[in-house]
Amino acid sequence: xxxxxxxxxxxxxxxxxxxxxxxxxxxxxxxxxxxxxxxxxxxxxxxxxxxxxxxxxxxxxxxxxxxxxxxxxxxxxxxxxxxxxxxxxxxxxxxxxxxxxxxxxxxxxxxxxxxxxxxxxxxxxxxxxxxxxxxxxxxxxxxxxxxxxxxxxxxxxxxxxxxxxxxxxxxxxxxxxxxxxxxxxxxxxxxxxxxxxxxxxxxxxxxxxxxxxxxxxxxxxxxxxxxxxxxxxxxxxxxxxxx
Numbered sequence: 384x385x386x387x388x389x390x391x392x393x394x395x396x397x398x399x400x401x402x403x404x405x406x407x408x409x410x411x412x413x414x415x416x417x418x419x420x421x422x423x424x425x426x427x428x429x430x431x432x433x434x435x436x437x438x439x440x441x442x443x444x445x446x447x448x449x450x451x452x453x454x455x456x457x458x459x460x461x462x463x464x465x466x467x468x469x470x471x472x473x474x475x476x477x478x479x480x481x482x483x484x485x486x487x488x489x490x491x492x493x494x495x496x497x498x499x500x501x502x503x504x505x506x507x508x509x510x511x512x513x514x515x516x517x518x519x520x521x522x523x524x525x526x527x528x529x530x531x532x533x534x535x536x537x538x539x540x541x542x543x544x545x546x547x548x549x550x551x552x553x554x555x556x557x558x559x560x561x562x563x564x565x566x567x568x569x570x571x572x573x574x575x576x577x578x579x580x581x582x583x584x585x586x587x588x589x590x591x592x593x594x595x596x597x598x599x600x601x602x603x604x605x606x607x608x609x610x611x612x613x614x615x616x617x618x619x620x621x622x623x624x625x626x
Contacts, residue, residue: 424451431462439466440473447477456487467498472507475499480513483522492523503534511538512546519549519559528559539570547574548582555585555594564595575606583610584618591625600625 424445430438443462446455460481466474479498482491496517502510515534518527532553538546551570553560560566568589574582587606590599604625610618 431465434465434469436466436469436471436474439463439469440471443474443477456481458487460487467501470501470505472502472505472510475502475505476507476510476513479510483513483517492517496524503537506537506541508538508541508543508546511535511541512543515546515549528553530559532559539573544574544577544579544582547571547577548579551582551585564589566595568595575609578613580610580613580615580618583607583613584615584621587618588621591621 427438427442427445431442439462443459443466444450445452446459446462448454452458460478463474463477463481467478468474475498479495479502481487482498483495484490488494496514499510499514499517503514511534515531515538516522517524517531518534519531520526532550535546535549535553539550547570550560551567551574552558554563554570555567556562568586571582571586571589575586583606587603587610588594590596590603590606592598596602604622607618607622607625611622
């Protein structure tokens, strides 16, 4: 179950910067292009400067990704911070991550947590997940497994699959939560059903050992095959060992 709580700092930040943020900015771009196909960078700039929230998020995303402009973290931070100051949970989350990673702004964990908490308190799952990571790893603050799991639960309740997996790990290992294989299996199952390959692997292992679930080799192999089909190597190894 090590994967559940394996939150290597650099890898986590790379994941958060490269995947969820692309999803945010692409969705904003898609919403904009439904109404017009002729908006230029200059027009977005004018809109953003007058306080247009959507334009600020789009500009932030463009500079963050180097999409149609030269990649520029400083400009990305500028526009996301403006969106954040208008109360946008997306803007607050990205601004928090940029402060956490020192991209475009001076690294400042306290400011990062401040922005992440603003978004998290609006029920924004990505911010809640990231706060869980900060407390789990003790990034610039004392490590606190209970607070980490509290934020993971909130994010999981809002549909975040990674948080479901981390909750499963917390229950399995008794880290920040009472050890409870039944709860671990429940959350692993929720993440597995949503396609998380590591959760599928661990759920398969739990079925093979009868941990938190009734021992069932058929279900064990089902989940291990699902994970193996996504290229998850531990699942492939476990299937070979079960033959």
